């Protein structure tokens with residue numbers, strides 16, 4: 001087997017955003033009754049470790065091109081962490097100050113990486129409604145009014161969020177499968193990933209089926225009757241309590257509600273059985289794929305069909321969370337016996 005071609009030397013690490021691997025899954029979907037070919041778009045290969053590096057780069061470079069921001073200015077962004085890491089990385093390379101407002105729920109690992117990249121962090125209560133002054137969005141708005149030459153690029157409304165995926169991620173997928181793609185599956189947070197990929201792929205083939213994962217407790221799914229529960233959930237990066245402007249809810253053919261236990265269990269299986277070192281929302285996306293192909297969209301569950309699922313970030317963000325047996329037991333996602341049996345094997 002020949003190794004992949006190494007890209008030429010880069011001028012900065014920012015050039016290593018995009019161009020991520022697409023990898024066939026050989027075990028987990030099959031074990032769950034999936035007959036279609038499934039490929040994972042491994043977004044954790046981006047320089048900052050997630051799919052959100054793409055929008056960070058595009059939002060900053062477009063704002064620079066339009067003369068709205070310049071190095072030395074302050075970039076403030078409310079995020080669940082990965083957009084913050086992408087922005088902090090591009091900001092570090094280009095010379096911006098970066099302030100990230102982040103709900104308490106988000107992992108300590110993300111905070112450590114943000115700090116290492118020189119970002120200033122403000123934690124906000126997870127339960128604060130998006131339009132309250134204490135929420136990560138409310139606090140970002142206040143800081144922007146207080147700090148001179150500061151800007152919120154605003155991933156929730158910035159067209160460059162979905163455009164990064166329409167022009168980037170979708171084109172890459174289309175080329176990587178040589179146009180043979182019948183469906184795409186991704187989790188929705190801002191919705192930029194799924195909306196942009198849907199638009200990009202449908203330019204090539206209007207019949208591509210688009211499937212989105214939305215956690216139980218979030219309100220993004222359609223029909224609205226799917227969104228009965230408003231309980232909190234532990235998977236990070238997907239789901240919201242409002243509909244972001246960049247999410248085109250109707251471009252999605254099938255919305256699937258996902259739960260924490262299935263998401264974390266599948267993410268752990270992707271790691272253990274496929275060697276895909278993904279984060280928890282990758283498990284949610286795979287859960288949505290399995291439910292869609294076995295229940296709502298059985299026409300896609302055929303060996304001639306090809307489905308692409310987006311894996312947004314890496315286990316690096318969750319080393320003290322779902323990958324840790326004790327955390328899984330403490331949150332009642334696996335029985336204690338499973339972890340003690342593993343412990344005995346290790347002894």
Ligand code: PMP
Nearest residue numbers: 082189190191192193237281312
């Ligand atoms: N998974 C993770 C881990 C994320 O950080 C995000 C970004 N919020 C998503 C999925 C969803 O991406 P998008 O905001 O483009 O919908």
